Amino acid sequence: MRDTAQAADLLSWYDQHARALPWRVPPAESRAGHRPDPYHIWMSEVMLQQTTVAAVKEYFTRFTTLWPTVQDLAAADDARVMGEWAGLGYYARARNLLKCARVVVAEHNGQFPDNREALLKLPGIGPYTAAAIASIAFNRAETVVDGNVERVMARLFDIHTPLPAAKPELTEKAALMTPGDRPGDYAQAVMDLGATICSPRSPACGICPWVAPCAARAAGTAAELPKKTPKKPKPTRVGVAYIARRADGAFLLETRPDKGLLGGMLCWPGSDWAEEVPEHSPPVEADWRDPGAEALHTFTHFHLRLAIRVADLPRGSNPERGQFLPPEQFRPSDLPTVMRKAFDLARASFVDMS
DNA sequence: AAGTCGGGGGA
DNA sequence: TCCCCAGACTT
Incomplete structure (x- = not known):
């Protein structure tokens, strides 16, 4: 045979x-x-x-x-x-x-x-x-x-x-x-x-x-050929990401838990993602500004519209979430694509960044 | 068996 | 837009 x-x-x-x-x-x-x-x-x-x-x-x-x-x-x-x-x-x-x-x-x-x-x-x-x-x-x-x-x-x-x-x-x-x-x-x-x-x-x-x-x-x-069973349409979810830079140039980031979406990856702190922006508070008290653009991204089974908030923080800032990464330890290329998109949109809002 | 999990390139 | 890509893992 x-x-x-x-x-x-x-x-x-x-x-x-x-x-x-x-x-x-x-x-x-x-x-x-x-x-x-x-x-x-x-x-x-x-x-x-x-x-x-x-x-x-x-x-x-x-x-x-x-x-x-x-x-x-x-x-x-x-x-x-x-x-x-x-x-x-x-x-x-x-x-x-x-x-x-x-x-x-x-x-x-x-x-x-x-x-x-x-x-x-x-x-x-x-x-x-x-x-x-x-x-x-x-x-x-x-x-x-x-x-x-x-x-x-x-x-x-x-x-x-x-x-x-x-x-x-x-x-x-x-x-x-x-x-x-x-x-x-x-x-x-x-x-x-x-x-x-x-x-x-x-x-x-x-x-x-x-x-x-x-x-x-x-x-x-x-x-x-091959025939395939039809796939479900992708819903759209929304959320907010917070991009904060301390006076010494350190960024506030966090590592996601190993389980789930983007597990184990370096990310900007933010809200959960859902059909409506979930109730949440920013990772640190600050004068958050809106750069006026959202990161648009499509994952395997949903679209995401990620709003962005940007802030400059004083040296003694004490966040509730995340950890500061000094500029020499932070490579934007370490971010998953959606978070790198958000960073690219936020860059323009930090006046002294190219 | 169905759902979760990224991102990019081609049509 | 939609589909596809040298799939694995969980529920």
């Missing part, structure tokens, strides 16, 4: 068209038996969860430069790692990244497990990432099922069941296609195919190595 001929067709396409990526071992070297650093594969795969290759590249280079080994990362300061992750989103990934690095060092002698089952036990590693590390880093015949693979399989077999209900069936088909030879290259090949040729809107069937066996191509349904 397993189809090795089609896998071979895809692999020869990959040998010619594999994208050069910072974490990737090119197919020529892979065929020669050279394996990538499991630490690099793990790092890239976690960053790539629901995130585009283009967005990940810079972060991957930065992280692996700052922390070249899993031991380096395990020893890193939490706030530093969260700050470097700022802007990439899904911040639970960064918290789990650190947890996972520390487990690998403490319980696995600094070596990533080489099989799917053991990898699955690690924080932040789910079915996809476990299969990706096992196949790509250790060349095990595990099947990766990401958004690309779901789309490719739905088309290859002309499956009209909507996602996520179709996931088990698509996973089964993907497993049947996975070869015993070069499974790591095959995993990357099938994802490259989905990313470059079997694209969501207008698939380039004319140059697809799998055009012959593709059932959706024959049926003329490729562009409308």
